[in-house]
Amino acid sequence: MKAIAALRARAFSQSRRSEDLTIGFILLALVVGFWILSPPGSFLSTENIKNIGVDASELMILSAGMTLLLIAGGLDLSIGSVVVFAAVLSAKTIDAVAGTSPTTGPLVYHDLGLAIAAGVAVAIASGVAWGLFNSFVILRMKVPPFIATLASLGMALGLAEVISHGTNVSSLPLPLQEDYGLGEALGIVPWPIVTAAAVTAVLWILLSKTRFGLRTYAIGANPESARRAGIRVDRHMLTLYVLMGALAGIVSVVDVARFGTATLAAHSQDALSAISAVVIGGTSLFGGRGRMFGTVIGVLIPAVLLNGFVILQIESFWQNVAVGAVLIVAVYIDQMRRQAGPST
Amino acid sequence: MNTPVPLLAARGIRKRYGQVEALRGADLEVGEGEVHALIGDNGAGKSTLVKALSGVVTPDEGTIELRGERVAFGGPRDAQGAGIETVYQDLALAPSLDAGANIFLGREPLRGGFRGRIGFLDRPRMRREAAHALEDLGVELPSLEAEVGTMSGGQRQAVAVARAAVWGTALIIMDEPTAALGVRQTEVVLSLIRRVCEQKGVSVLLISHNMAHVLRVADTITVLRLGRRAAVRRALDTSLEELTLLMAGLGNEADVDPEDEEDEE
Ligand SMILES: Nc1ncnc2c1ncn2[C@@H]1O[C@H](COP(=O)(O)OP(=O)(O)OP(=O)(O)O)[C@@H](O)[C@H]1O
Ligand SMILES: [Mg+2]
Numbered sequence: 081m082k083a084i085a086a087l088r089a090r091a092f093s094q095s096r097r098s099e100d101l102t103i104g105f106i107l108l109a110l111v112v113g114f115w116i117l118s119p120p121g122s123f124l125s126t127e128n129i130k131n132i133g134v135d136a137s138e139l140m141i142l143s144a145g146m147t148l149l150l151i152a153g154g155l156d157l158s159i160g161s162v163v164v165f166a167a168v169l170s171a172k173t174i175d176a177v178a179g180t181s182p183t184t185g186p187l188v189y190h191d192l193g194l195a196i197a198a199g200v201a202v203a204i205a206s207g208v209a210w211g212l213f214n215s216f217v218i219l220r221m222k223v224p225p226f227i228a229t230l231a232s233l234g235m236a237l238g239l240a241e242v243i244s245h246g247t248n249v250s251s252l253p254l255p256l257q258e259d260y261g262l263g264e265a266l267g268i269v270p271w272p273i274v275t276a277a278a279v280t281a282v283l284w285i286l287l288s289k290t291r292f293g294l295r296t297y298a299i300g301a302n303p304e305s306a307r308r309a310g311i312r313v314d315r316h317m318l319t320l321y322v323l324m325g326a327l328a329g330i331v332s333v334v335d336v337a338r339f340g341t342a343t344l345a346a347h348s349q350d351a352l353s354a355i356s357a358v359v360i361g362g363t364s365l366f367g368g369r370g371r372m373f374g375t376v377i378g379v380l381i382p383a384v385l386l387n388g389f390v391i392l393q394i395e396s397f398w399q400n401v402a403v404g405a406v407l408i409v410a411v412y413i414d415q416m417r418r419q420a421g422p423s424t
Numbered sequence: 425m426n427t428p429v430p431l432l433a434a435r436g437i438r439k440r441y442g443q444v445e446a447l448r449g450a451d452l453e454v455g456e457g458e459v460h461a462l463i464g465d466n467g468a469g470k471s472t473l474v475k476a477l478s479g480v481v482t483p484d485e486g487t488i489e490l491r492g493e494r495v496a497f498g499g500p501r502d503a504q505g506a507g508i509e510t511v512y513q514d515l516a517l518a519p520s521l522d523a524g525a526n527i528f529l530g531r532e533p534l535r536g537g538f539r540g541r542i543g544f545l546d547r548p549r550m551r552r553e554a555a556h557a558l559e560d561l562g563v564e565l566p567s568l569e570a571e572v573g574t575m576s577g578g579q580r581q582a583v584a585v586a587r588a589a590v591w592g593t594a595l596i597i598m599d600e601p602t603a604a605l606g607v608r609q610t611e612v613v614l615s616l617i618r619r620v621c622e623q624k625g626v627s628v629l630l631i632s633h634n635m636a637h638v639l640r641v642a643d644t645i646t647v648l649r650l651g652r653r654a655a656v657r658r659a660l661d662t663s664l665e666e667l668t669l670l671m672a673g674l675g676n677e678a679d680v681d682p683e684d685e686e687d688e689e
Contacts, residue, residue: 309530
């Protein structure tokens with residue numbers, strides 16, 4: 081009896097590990113497939129790998145935060161608009177402090193360092209502000225997160241348009257783009273990748289090694305039990321929503337630096353892309369379960385698909401179709417596992 | 425009752441939910457080191473009284489004393505701080521976490537040094553102490569790493585009891601701990617109740633519908649009816665029939681002190 085129970089438990093924990101591997105294999109298969117099908121030296125070239133990484137970096141940062149939020153049973157649909165809002169405010173700040181008016185000359189920026197510092201601070205602060213707003217509506221006014229963040233999705237974009245009078249904010253200092261957005265750390269790794277990797281590593285450790293991480297799982301698994309265990313659930317959720325906002329602020333900096341402009345029309349899909357990456361990675365939409373490793377893979381799969389399609393000269397529209405299919409397969413596998421495993 | 429100053433004394437507890445008056449001046453006294461059963465029909469107010477004692481709900485009226493001192497619980501943390509642990513009727517475990525995480529939830533041990541200060545968990549210690557606590561209670565789990573949600577009802581109950589036993593220093597409250605269990609697992613949990621009481625020297629407040637179980641494990645029995653205490657009996661001095669009548673409101677409700685009570689049988 082005991083031996084059988086032990087065997088079952090072992091088989092169960094192995095199935096959890098193998099499920100991690102399943103999506104890892106899907107990614108591996110894609111990489112190998114594109115490598116075989118693409119002209120030699122194109123897909124797996126250093127340059128192209130950097131491209132994939134840079135393209136995935138913004139979504140990676142957002143998805144890392146979304147992983148924590150979904151595990152805790154929360155949701156934030158507003159992140160794309162918050163990125164735009166933060167980008168507009170920080171771009172305006174940088175312009176104002178750095179002074180790009182013709183009188184200073186095209187390439188002379190006084191106070192460039194100060195301008196960028198102010199821009200970063202403003203970006204993160206505006207993200208935090210939206211995080212606080214979302215928390216207030218969700219935790220105080222008791223509006224479900226889906227509705228609350230759907231509302232702030234519209235509000236943040238609307239306000240960004242009001243502030244920018246509906247036009248993109250461009251003419252940002254060139255060095256920001258050259259040295260950071262398109263620059264490389266030690267001349268090897270592009271800065272956006274370094275930023276995304278650092279953020280992901282910190283959140284990964286936070287989730288898997290700390291008390292905060294354990295409580296994030298506990299709240300998502302059963303908020304009432306967490307409350308009765310003495311955990312301040314609302315305060316924890318507030319921290320997560322504010323963190324999500326701050327990450328959107330960081331993404332806005334990466335974005336402005338990469339493209340040299342704060343674009344109003346970009347990012348409308350960010351929240352859905354992040355949620356889909358997180359879910360592809362095996363995190364439950366119902367909370368309590370999930371891993372950062374899965375999210376990393378879940379972010380890389382669409383990035384690799386898009387890049388591979390471009391290289392193979394398949395219309396990039398197919399990427400959306402393919403990502404949708406992967407999402408369904410990933411959730412299907414999850415459902416099968418749930419039914420196969422012992423029930424709650 | 426049993427001692428001059430009871431471990432826990434609740435007096436005149438009232439709690440109203442909208443139109444429903446769940447508790448209408450309920451009293452309860454639990455002595456040191458005893459298993460005290462709280463019985464009553466559905467809706468008698470047992471769970472509500474338990475929630476008041478564990479800080480989950482704040483009573484509208486009434487006082488709670490612990491070892492003779494007035495206490496007021498603003499939340500579960502306050503009650504836990506006073507040494508009162510509760511195994512809730514709906515268990516309140518996190519199904520996707522393992523037994524160790526569930527036992528330590530809210531009071532997780534941290535590592536030493538800098539890493540501990542920034543919130544790094546001491547997982548080995550959590551696992552070790554969880555294993556120890558379960559072993560002390562004679563509970564066998566398939567695996568310490570298994571999610572609690574994958575365990576049987578009895579195993580989950582055992583995890584919940586182990587959590588209470590690890591942290592409870594004064595009183596462990598168990599709300600219907602055997603309600604959802606089969607015969608064999610019920611036996612395990614019943615013996616667990618006595619073991620917790622005897623090994624740790626804490627008192628146990630047991631809520632149950634099953635009077636045969638109550639008569640087997642409890643020292644003292646309080647009958648709750650319509651939000652009030654209907655009677656207190658010593659298990660040795662009462663019978664299944666009497667308890668049934670008391671619960672239905674047909675018994676002799678004279679609230680006699682069991683110490684002085686004449687043996688009526
Ligand atoms: N949160 C609540 N909101 C409204 N009414 C409640 C609430 N909790 C309890 N009640 C009501 O209070 C009364 C007492 O409920 P309680 O759960 O304390 O009874 P109980 O003795 O534990 O019953 P059971 O044996 O069914 O567990 C019932 O009429 C119940 O409907
Ligand atoms: Mg009840």
